[in-house]
Amino acid sequence: MQALIDEFSKLPGIGPKSAQRISFYLLRSEQGESDRLAKSILEAKRTIKWCQRCFNLSEEDLCAICIDPERDSTTICVVEEPKDLIAIERTREFKGLYHVLQGALNPIEGVGPEQLRIRELMARLSDAAIDEVIICTNPNIEGEATSMYLARMISPTGIKVSRIASGLPVGGDLEYADELTLGRALEGRRDMA
Amino acid sequence: MGVTAIVGRNGQGKSSIIEALSYAITGRSFRGAPKDSMITKECESSIVRANIFSNQRELLLELSLNRGGSDRLLLNRNVTPRRDVVRAIPLTVFTLSDIEIVSGSPAHRREFIDDSLILMGPRASETVDNYERLLQHRSHILKSLQRGDGSVGYDSLEIFDESLAIEGERLIRMRLSLLSRIEPILNELYADIAGKGEKVLTSYVPSVRTNLMSDLLDSRRDDIRRGITSVGPHRDDIIFRINGLNARYEASQGEQRTLAFSLKMALHELLRSRIGEDPIILLDDVFSELDEERIEKVLKRTKSAQAIVTTSIDHQIDEKVNQKLVIESGSLL
Numbered sequence: 001m002q003a004l005i006d007e008f009s010k011l012p013g014i015g016p017k018s019a020q021r022i023s024f025y026l027l028r029s030e031q032g033e034s035d036r037l038a039k040s041i042l043e044a045k046r047t048i049k050w051c052q053r054c055f056n057l058s059e060e061d062l063c064a065i066c067i068d069p070e071r072d073s074t075t076i077c078v079v080e081e082p083k084d085l086i087a088i089e090r091t092r093e094f095k096g097l098y099h100v101l102q103g104a105l106n107p108i109e110g111v112g113p114e115q116l117r118i119r120e121l122m123a124r125l126s127d128a129a130i131d132e133v134i135i136c137t138n139p140n141i142e143g144e145a146t147s148m149y150l151a152r153m154i155s156p157t158g159i160k161v162s163r164i165a166s167g168l169p170v171g172g173d174l175e176y177a178d179e180l181t182l183g184r185a186l187e188g189r190r191d192m193a
Numbered sequence: 194m195g196v197t198a199i200v201g202r203n204g205q206g207k208s209s210i211i212e213a214l215s216y217a218i219t220g221r222s223f224r225g226a227p228k229d230s231m232i233t234k235e236c237e238s239s240i241v242r243a244n245i246f247s248n249q250r251e252l253l254l255e256l257s258l259n260r261g262g263s264d265r266l267l268l269n270r271n272v273t274p275r276r277d278v279v280r281a282i283p284l285t286v287f288t289l290s291d292i293e294i295v296s297g298s299p300a301h302r303r304e305f306i307d308d309s310l311i312l313m314g315p316r317a318s319e320t321v322d323n324y325e326r327l328l329q330h331r332s333h334i335l336k337s338l339q340r341g342d343g344s345v346g347y348d349s350l351e352i353f354d355e356s357l358a359i360e361g362e363r364l365i366r367m368r369l370s371l372l373s374r375i376e377p378i379l380n381e382l383y384a385d386i387a388g389k390g391e392k393v394l395t396s397y398v399p400s401v402r403t404n405l406m407s408d409l410l411d412s413r414r415d416d417i418r419r420g421i422t423s424v425g426p427h428r429d430d431i432i433f434r435i436n437g438l439n440a441r442y443e444a445s446q447g448e449q450r451t452l453a454f455s456l457k458m459a460l461h462e463l464l465r466s467r468i469g470e471d472p473i474i475l476l477d478d479v480f481s482e483l484d485e486e487r488i489e490k491v492l493k494r495t496k497s498a499q500a501i502v503t504t505s506i507d508h509q510i511d512e513k514v515n516q517k518l519v520i521e522s523g524s525l526l
Binding site: 015016105106107108110111112113114115141144145148149152178179180183 | 262263314315316319323326327329330331333334337344345346348349352353355356
């Protein structure tokens with residue numbers, strides 16, 4: 001029992017108390033339920049791997065987006081994690097390809113450029129005909145540093161580099177926006193002439 | 194509104210009450226005590242629950258501190274980031290150790306000015322936090338370069354130095370602007386409380402020689418060898434001068450105490466003009482070090498606010514407070 005609790009408490013977002021609750025729940029549940037859970041974990045671990053081109057999650061060597069002929073292969077959107085890719089896909093605004101860095105520069109945690117999929121990104125840029133790279137890393141210290149690093153690496157190739165804008169949420173009132181977001185939105189204002 | 198006094202002999206638990214309140218709001222002890230000392234021996238957690246009237250709103254603040262685990266901070270039953278609580282419930286705390294802002298090492302003065310900036314708004318608060326985090330990043334890079342194990346190297350240093358320089362210059366600008374706003378109020382308060390027409394001047398002493406970016410480049414080799422960042426706002430100091438004399442070395446203890454109190458009070462007044470209401474005031478045992486006349490002036494200044502004061506000297510305050518609570522062996526009588 002303790003071994004099970006220990007395993008659960010290693011998972012992100014699960015403390016010792018939640019781990020205990022989950023373990024007791026599983027022990028009390030039907031056999032079928034825990035079988036399905038165990039099988040899903042094993043199955044996912046066995047079949048899901050990284051796309052060899054963009055490093056998104058994939059069941060094949062190349063992910064569904066990379067092999068889709070409808071996608072615009074001249075634009076690459078760079079994100080930190082697969083969950084960011086999913087967020088951008090939900091917008092249905094972006095028709096290009098992706099590159100998942102699998103993290104951001106984070107010296108505190110020992111993550112430098114070598115630990116990210118940056119070399120693979122540069123290889124993609126020199127092999128294929130790419131017109132624009134859109135950097136969609138998080139608007140925090142680590143994400144900003146990563147975007148600065150990428151911009152510096154990509155600029156000499158002559159490929160256009162852009163950074164996702166930060167601004168106001170749609171459908172909200174200006175007066176309710178927090179000062180930070182509003183300040184950033186002002187900084188990133190757009191010319192209308 | 195008004196002043197509530199918590200009166201009791203030493204060791205009865207006066208300070209614990211306001212320490213609990215201040216810990217729930219700021220996330221740390223004003224005595225610098227570690228978290229574990231906030232939890233009763235043999236217990237796993239402690240809980241602070243406070244109904245607070247602040248900024249024309251009634252708020253329920255709940256903090257549970259867990260030994261060896263993460264803490265839970267709820268504002269009106271919603272999990273709330275610490276920084277948001279700090280700004281939602283502005284607080285001015287006076288303690289005997291405030292004198293160190295004047296008499297202590299530069300770190301005390303930097304802590305005072307940065308804690309003040311955090312209250313000035315989310316942009317300033319973000320700058321303080323960002324700079325702190327960038328410094329940590331840089332120190333990891335320096336140590337990695339020192340060991341030569343190469344996980345994070347010179348290319349990371351280039352990028353993070355640039356961010357550090359931008360954020361550091363911004364932090365210095367914000368500190369300077371805050372100091373210039375504090376100075377006139379500080380002068381007025383100091384003259385009033387000290388009862389003499391003495392002039393207080395503040396000056397900021399930067400560690401930066403030309404600009405932060407080029408200084409970081411110049412000190413890079415040394416920094417790698419020592420594993421620390423030797424230049425930037427985290428190495429700066431502030432000098433307070435009373436009639437031209439450096440208050441850290443040349444003022445009497447009484448002058449230092451009055452200056453420290455005036456500084457905190459100046460920040461308090463600045464916050465009041467910003468939010469349109471007095472921050473809550475906590476005074477921990479500060480009367481033991483002030484004479485009757487100064488106590489009177491201090492209490493007069495706190496009249497318009499909600500203030501809680503602790504004192505062991507009952508007779509000095511009777512006439513001057515709105516409410517008096519007597520505490521003995523940890524319970525209110």
